Amino acid sequence: MTFFYSLLHNTFLQNALLAGVLLSIAGGIMGSYCVVKKITSLSGSISHSIIGGIGLFIFLKYNLNQGWADPLLGALLSAILSALLIGFTHLKYKSNEDVIISAIWSLGMAIGVIFASFTPNYTVELSNLLFGNILWITGADLIILLVLDLLIVACVIIFYRKFLIICFDEELAILQGLQVKTLYFLLLSLIAISVVLLIQIIGIILMLALLTLPAAIASIFTKKFSHMLLLSIILCCLLNLSGTIVSYELNWPPGPSIALLSAALYLTLLLKKKKKIILSHRRE
Amino acid sequence: MSAVHLKNIFFSYDSNVILKDSSADIDHNTFTGIIGPNGCGKTTLLKLILGLLKPNKGQIKILGKSPKDVLGKLGYVPQMANMDRDFPISTLELVMMGDTKTKIKELKDKAINLLEIIGLKELMNSPIKYLSGGQFQRALIARSLIADPQLLVLDEPTANIDTKSEEKIIDLLLRFKKYGTILMVSHNLDVISKAADEVLLVQNNITTLPVDKICGHFALGLYHKLKDTI
Numbered sequence: 299m300t301f302f303y304s305l306l307h308n309t310f311l312q313n314a315l316l317a318g319v320l321l322s323i324a325g326g327i328m329g330s331y332c333v334v335k336k337i338t339s340l341s342g343s344i345s346h347s348i349i350g351g352i353g354l355f356i357f358l359k360y361n362l363n364q365g366w367a368d369p370l371l372g373a374l375l376s377a378i379l380s381a382l383l384i385g386f387t388h389l390k391y392k393s394n395e396d397v398i399i400s401a402i403w404s405l406g407m408a409i410g411v412i413f414a415s416f417t418p419n420y421t422v423e424l425s426n427l428l429f430g431n432i433l434w435i436t437g438a439d440l441i442i443l444l445v446l447d448l449l450i451v452a453c454v455i456i457f458y459r460k461f462l463i464i465c466f467d468e469e470l471a472i473l474q475g476l477q478v479k480t481l482y483f484l485l486l487s488l489i490a491i492s493v494v495l496l497i498q499i500i501g502i503i504l505m506l507a508l509l510t511l512p513a514a515i516a517s518i519f520t521k522k523f524s525h526m527l528l529l530s531i532i533l534c535c536l537l538n539l540s541g542t543i544v545s546y547e548l549n550w551p552p553g554p555s556i557a558l559l560s561a562a563l564y565l566t567l568l569l570k571k572k573k574k575i576i577l578s579h580r581r582e
Numbered sequence: 583m584s585a586v587h588l589k590n591i592f593f594s595y596d597s598n599v600i601l602k603d604s605s606a607d608i609d610h611n612t613f614t615g616i617i618g619p620n621g622c623g624k625t626t627l628l629k630l631i632l633g634l635l636k637p638n639k640g641q642i643k644i645l646g647k648s649p650k651d652v653l654g655k656l657g658y659v660p661q662m663a664n665m666d667r668d669f670p671i672s673t674l675e676l677v678m679m680g681d682t683k684t685k686i687k688e689l690k691d692k693a694i695n696l697l698e699i700i701g702l703k704e705l706m707n708s709p710i711k712y713l714s715g716g717q718f719q720r721a722l723i724a725r726s727l728i729a730d731p732q733l734l735v736l737d738e739p740t741a742n743i744d745t746k747s748e749e750k751i752i753d754l755l756l757r758f759k760k761y762g763t764i765l766m767v768s769h770n771l772d773v774i775s776k777a778a779d780e781v782l783l784v785q786n787n788i789t790t791l792p793v794d795k796i797c798g799h800f801a802l803g804l805y806h807k808l809k810d811t812i
Contacts, residue, residue, distance in 0.1 A: 466669050475653035521709040523670045
């Protein structure tokens with residue numbers, strides 16, 4: 299197969315593959331938290347609102363010649379800001395949470411599009427982040443990915459039990475005297491970091507597929523959260539790899555190839571599960 | 583010093599007044615039933631006692647302290663309907679969630695011991711979604727007991743479960759009474775009349791009733807008549 303032949307000689311492809319593994323660790327772990335806490339729409343809001351940060355930093359970099367203003371840094375900062383705003387809304391204004399999350403989603407996109415219109419010659423960077431382009435990844439990016447992965451893994455190991463309680467029963471967490479606000483903000487910030495990592499592969503528009511579908515598939519097969527985390531990472535890796543191979547062989551864009559494979563696998567397994575449940579009910 | 587002391591409590595959700603000028607005292611090592619019609623504020627009262635909500639006016643003392651100073655000393659069993667039964671954890675993990683301070687090894691032994699007491703040891707590795715309503719409710723009670731609380735607060739623990747499971751739960755609670763105080767919301771006046779030492783009737787304010795007052799008033803629609811008979 300041309301993919302494996304190219305992999306031996308093409309540094310871009312090797313970097314892309316390694317990045318896929320690193321991103322899958324973050325995506326698999328934080329996607330599992332999104333699925334069990336039922337906050338996948340919240341991660342959608344984070345991913346879309348970061349267009350504002352990307353647009354602003356592209357504007358700063360090219361119109362105002364601010365060399366430090368890397369669009370990815372803009373994405374990371376705006377993702378964390380959105381996560382904190384959403385977390386604050388969840389804790390303080392629960393009844394209006396849905397509307398406020400949608401407002402943050404639209405506001406970020408609006409700001410991004412306005413700044414992009416001021417820098418019409420450089421919108422390719424915005425476009426790459428919208429649709430993803432894993433062949434972008436450089437050696438320096440891999441080091442950043444590794445550091446962010448280590449941060450996520452360390453936080454999850456340290457706060458594993460506390461995060462689990464917050465996801466399952468927030469009131470119990472309050473009654474145990476846990477720092478619920480701090481832990482919730484930390485959890486959302488880690489999700490925000492994962493979102494920024496994942497958009498490099500699959501892009502903002504399709505990011506939700508890679509964040510939630512491997513975790514949702516893992517939830518079908520596992521009975522314990524720790525097992526779900528591991529399986530979700532493995533599935534995320536496999537879907538990444540197979541999506542990249544399909545895209546390479548068929549000359550399709552990588553992001554949509556990964557999203558299509560993930561969705562097809564999830565829907566097939568879900569239908570099989572439903573069928574099994576119906577058959578077992580009929581036997582009873 | 584009473585286990586729970588409520589003095590002139592006012593509470594409202596925006597303009598909807600739930601409790602006004604409500605007072606009550608609950609003694610240590612007693613079983614108190616909380617009754618009242620739907621939407622009268624029974625769960626709100628529990629959340630005020632637990633410190634999950636703050637009153638607009640009035641004073642709440644739990645074990646002689648403000649609710650925020652007794653965090654970790656209270657056990658809470660929420661309404662089963664509000665829990666996510668598909669959450670991927672085992673029965674043992676659910677029970678262990680009740681304590682974040684004890685070391686894992688010690689906590690695991692304690693949780694297994696509790697599961698044995700409530701008759702669920704064989705199901706300790708089962709995911710919670712495979713437990714029946716009664717089994718899940720007992721596991722939630724075990725979770726609330728694992729940190730040795732001095733006050734146990736339960737919100738309709740016998741709702742939607744069969745009579746046999748209901749009896750097991752009440753038996754478990756009565757055994758706990760030696761070690762702490764129990765506050766239980768229930769619509770089942772039969773259960774309350776059998777297990778409780780006294781009753782708080784919630785209907786705009788709180789009225790303390792001796793348990794024999796509620797005998798014969800099992801139907802939910804009779805709350806207003808119950809109040810008239812006081």
